[in-house]
Amino acid sequence: MNQLTNKFQISTKTKRIIILTAMLTVVCSIFTVTAFAATTNTDVGGNLQSAFQTYLQPQIIKIVNGVVLPIIDVVLAVYFLVKIVMAGVNYKKNPGGEFEWHVPAILFAGLVIALTASLWMWGIIGWK
Secondary structure, three states, rough: OOHHHHOOOOOOHHHHHHHHHHHHHHHHHHEEEEOOOOOOOOOOOHHHHHHHEEEEHHHHHHHHHHHHHHHHHHHHHHHHHHHHHHHHHHHHHHOOOOOOOOHHHHHHHHHHHHHHHEEEEEEHOOOO
């Protein structure tokens, strides 16, 4: 009978590991909170759309109107003035030649569109 009990004896190190594992399991199960799905408002798409319209749209509109469009306007205005001057210089170099007005006219139209974009662009997109 003594041989049978020696086979099933557990060392103190193994006992400590088993007790530690059991304690960790109990502690983890006590402090773990089960996440339940909300049953009242499960419309994720509607919530995202509402958050976008409430928070992101006004910020995007402010950034585009206050930063992006003025940068585009300045670049187009400088490029328009450079092309006007270059067209005038080319006209003076070639007496009796034609004034090249196509590129400045296209740049002027783009400048007008860019300057007035904040007034009509958001209505076309449907944000205002």
